[in-house]
Amino acid sequence: MDARASSIRLLAGIAAAGLILTGCAAGADTSAGTAAPGGSSSSAAQGEQNDADVAFVQGMIPHHRQAVEMADLVAGRSQNAQVIDLAARIGGGQQPEIDMMIGWLEEWGAEVPAEGGDMGGMDMGGDMGGMDMGGGMGGMMTPEQMQQLQGASGPAFDRMFLEMMIEHHRGAVEMAQTELQDGADPEALALAQKIIDTQQAEITEMDTLLQQV
Template sequence: MKITNVAGAATTLVAALVLTACGGGDPAGSATPASSAPAPAGATAPGAPVSAEHNQADIAFAQRMIPHHQQAVEMSKLATDRAGSDDVRRLATEIEQAQSPEMAQMRGFLAAWGAPESGGMHGMDHGGMDHGDMAGMMTPEQMRQLEQAGGAEFDRMFLEMMIAHHEGAVQMAQTELAGGVNPEARALAQEIVDAQETEITEMRGLLG
C-alpha cells in the first residue's frame, strides 16, 4: 500500500507538471497576436489619398505657397551659423521642420490634380528672380543682406523679415479658406494660419 501511494503521488506530480507546462505556454501564445497587431498608422501617413474635388483657388494656393515656403526654409537655414540667439536658431529650425513637409504635401496635391508646380509663373528658382508679386516674399537684395549679416544684426533682420513673410503666408492661406474647395488644401491652409500667427507673436516678443 505504501508503494502504491508513492506511485500514485508520483503520477499526480507528473500530471501537475504537464498541466503547469501547458498552462505556462498559453499566455505567451495569446500575447503573440496582440503584440503583432498592426498599428493604425495610415491615417496621417505622407502620401495619403487626396480628394479629387478642387478648383483654381486650390491650385493657385499650392503653386504659390510652395515657393513661399521654400524661401522661408532658405532663410531658416541661414540661422544655423549666423544667428546670435539660441531662441532665433531654435525658431528657425522649427520653421524649417514644419514647412519642408508642407511643401511635399502641396506637391502631392498638384500631382493628384494633374496640375504643374509652376503654374506658368517664372522666376521661381529662388536664385535671383524677384518675388515681389507674392505676399511677404523677400527680394534678392534682402536675401543677400540677410546672408551677409551675423549675430544680433542677423537676429533682428531675420525676425523682421520672417514676420513679414509669415504675414504674407497667412494672407495667402486665408485666400484659400475663402475660395478653395478641396478639404485637404483647406485643412492645410488653416494649419498654416494657426501655426504662423503663433510664430508671429513669438517673433514680435523676441524683437522686444
C-alpha cells in the first residue's frame, strides 16, 4: 500500500509540474504576441510627418520655384561662364526636388502651393499655400527685385544675380535648419540636410565669384 501511495503522489506531482510549465509557456506566448504590435506602431509613428514637415515642404516648393526662375534668367543676360554653369546646376538640382516635394504633399493629403498665378511674369505676391510669399519668407525676392534682375545684363546682372541668390540660399538654409530641429519625416529631414550642404557650398562659391565680377 505504501508503494502504491508513493506512486500516486509521484504521478500527481508530475501532472502539477506539467500544468505549471504549460502556464509559463502560455504567458511567454502572450507577451511575445503583444510586443510585435507595439513595436510596429512605434516604427510607423517614426515614419509619420508632422506639421513642421508640411510647413517646410509647402514653403520650400515656392522657394525653389523662384530659385529656378532666377536661374533661368541667366541665359542671354550673362556672359560669365562660371555664373552660367552655377545657374544651370541650381536649376537642374532644384527642379527635381520640387517634383519630389509635390509628390510628398499629395501623399500626405496636404495642399500643394499653387504657382502664384503668373510665375513667368515675376508675380510672387499673394497667398501661396497659406503663406505670404511677397518677399518676407526665407530670402524670397520681391516682384520689384525680380523685375530689376530681369532688366539687367552683363556684369551688372552677374553681381545682382549672385547677391540675390546668396540671400535666397541663406533663407533656404534657415528653413532647412528649422526642419531639422522640428521635423519628423525621414525623407523631409534628409532633404533638409541636403539643402544645407548643397546651398552652403554654393554660397561659398558665389562669394568667391562676387569678388571676380
